[in-house]
Amino acid sequence: MLRDRLHRGANRAHQRPFTGASPTCHRLSGQKRHGWLAMSAASDTATVTTLKAAGEGRTVAGKITEPTGKTDKGMIDTQPPRGTRDFFPEDMRLRNWLFGEFAAVSTAFGFEQFDAPVLESEELFVRKAGEEITDQLYNFEDKGQRRVALRPELTPSLARLVLQRGKTLPLPAKWFAIGQCWRYERMTRGRRREHYQWNMDIVGVSGVEAEAELLAAVVMLFERVGLSSRDVGIKVSSRKVLQSVMSQFGVPPESFAKVCVIVDKLDKIGRVKVESELADLGVAPSTIDGVLSAMSLTSLEQLADLLGPNSEAVQDLTRLFQLAEGYGYKEWLVFDPSVVRGLAYYTGVVFEGFDREGKLRAICGGGRYDRLLGAFGGDNAPMAGFGFGDAVIVELLKESGKLPAPPHRVDDVVVPLDASLRPAASGIASRLRRGGRSVDLVLEAKKMKWAFKHAEKLNASRLVLVGASEWERGNVVVKDLAKFEQMEVPADSLV
């Protein structure tokens, strides 16, 4: 039986609890495997077995049956590759809803959409700062011996496009993108290897007005999906805090990106491990103490005391909070100097969205990166932006019961009551569709009872029956499924 055979390959996977990256994920173990939140199922064992079978199929060509690569060992693995997701229609409706919200916010802010290939030259992502994102690059050599990578993030592609346009690009440019990003890591924790990310970036604005505008967009997204500042907040700081402290202690600027990447792991690996990694980098103990105590400040006043009121960090952040008040989202922001973000390229304000209960990873993150173009060999331009993934926000909405479940629906279901009436029913479906209606045309011989249940399942508002006697009069029967009314109408008046 189909189901039995289906389970042969992925059996072990079904018995494994869902092991997402969030601490709350174990609660979701009972959900449907194919859901938005679900991991690629196949356990190591299952995947290896299946791929071994496929491998044999390739080498022993005689065993391959036409026209596909299925071997004589049974069914192909019906699960997507480890760490990736399928989007069944119910998942896709949710994805379309979320991406629609991303796009609506971007449009409200006057941003233009761009995209770049999911496969880029590896060189675009090679950085040596020890970031998780570049350590886990999904890279390989193509058949032309070129080093390529599935993009781990969208910002380097944006920078490449900006450099490609060069001086012909009108500034400021306000661009957004929604794209799939990939990583490869060998850990067996069951983290996903792909996610979608929404990015908004502003090129050419050097003031914190850019960051304030980006934060306003993040807040608008939160509001649109039903979250309030009691549910989520955005931690804000500036890399200039760390930079000032480091320069006070005489740390050379070359170490800056690496120090940031290490300090970013404070929450994850703890103070002791961060101290030891900073020491390995050659940072002096007194500097480490200074850096980490600056990370524990809780107000801009304390920061001004530490760095002086003329410090750029203090001025930027003070201005940012003023603007936030103007926009009306000040209550969403929290000054937190321990936020430095794990990407090497940030140079100024950095921020990350968080759930107030503190159960999940960062919801989104971003900041200013004024020297990325220069690092690629171009002329620098002020740039700021954020990345907002599709995973944590959905977990959060699910946790709080705010995740919508958009239904599939059509306007009309058209049913020919016998085979000879199919051409007539086709014409009626055509007419309705041209008029802007969504029409499910029943393509097989089905009983009336089936048609009613089918129309109900599709949340149809009408059932249009094409029967022989009415059709002789040029008419069809229209059943209004909300009003439980039915009437015979001329087919050529149907709208």
Place this chain on the structure above:
Amino acid sequence: MLRDRLHRGANRAHQRPFTGASPTCHRLSGQKRHGWLAMSAASDTATVTTLKAAGEGRTVAGKITEPTGKTDKGMIDTQPPRGTRDFFPEDMRLRNWLFGEFAAVSTAFGFEQFDAPVLESEELFVRKAGEEITDQLYNFEDKGQRRVALRPELTPSLARLVLQRGKTLPLPAKWFAIGQCWRYERMTRGRRREHYQWNMDIVGVSGVEAEAELLAAVVMLFERVGLSSRDVGIKVSSRKVLQSVMSQFGVPPESFAKVCVIVDKLDKIGRVKVESELADLGVAPSTIDGVLSAMSLTSLEQLADLLGPNSEAVQDLTRLFQLAEGYGYKEWLVFDPSVVRGLAYYTGVVFEGFDREGKLRAICGGGRYDRLLGAFGGDNAPMAGFGFGDAVIVELLKESGKLPAPPHRVDDVVVPLDASLRPAASGIASRLRRGGRSVDLVLEAKKMKWAFKHAEKLNASRLVLVGASEWERGNVVVKDLAKFEQMEVPADSLV
């Protein structure tokens, strides 16, 4: 200078004529490189040089400057990987327009959207019928020694999802997808390595009503983008024609898929080469003659004469044309038995969209594939569908001057007239955005002249000026850019 440095890497590419796959492409050589129709530019030489530099960067780590992988040899390659495209905002607006049409037609037909990973297990695509699509598989081994491939088409993933759902999938299922597909070929002709494809598939309907419905959707798409049956048509046949002829000549059914793949190349490689490939496969000369003469029939009457009126091919196609008449798209169809399609898995009706002038490749193609699930080791289910790429349709629309150029536009441009008014302007932008308007907020100190030009460039309908004296009264100045009118209004009444 930025532009000069930009051109250093891709210089040779700019001098090469655009070499798309269509015979008309040389006409487009003067267009912008980054356009929808444009190829990835970098010539072999340019690409290899750049990647060599990146490779050295990886091995000689000391040469890498923080925080990116840029070497000391200059700018990174700003072109996307060979054979891939960037989507600048103007390209993205066109793509969104086309994908929007794909989705609108699918919705009009009551289809539900799905998606699957762009990266699938290689086994899903391994077939031995000599198809171009599987010969050019963009496959590689991941770091876990798994054979994976960037999907060359969407149908095998659909089949995998259908098998994964098994008997719990309500039939008929009517699904669509819009996804990127990849191929890898070493030829230097400059063909693209990726394109997007729109698929619509019906699972569980065995009659040609399914094919007729799919053809209706293709026709609706053509109509929506402004094409008529004088511009394009759809060639229709059935694999059962070839099958009947082959069985009349006693050819074993195992060769069927391979014969189809060879015969499909008739237009491309010519009769002599097809005859020789069929002979290589062991097909007898008399059979070859029989097959090829059947391919030159021009009417269903001739087909009935050859195969007999009870032949399934004749009955299917007769029924299909009756349904086409019912739908009202009969004039778009052309019976052409030389259409067999180049995919191994088709089993019944096959069709392909073509431009009446015959200048381009097939616009779309599809048909029935009732045995694909079985080939994957599952229970067969009747399936029919089509793939419709994003390349040829755009070429055709461009050729015929019907390609739209959707502009970027916002509703309002909000301009604070001095820095102290930025928080106020931010609040006004917020208010307008919450009210559903698309608002570009000017984030830098700009002159009024710039603001007017900027608003014009963004096709804004209003310019909202936040000036000190009006703001003291709680007012802003609104300029209606269509009516050339201006008035001072209370900020809190602004909508």
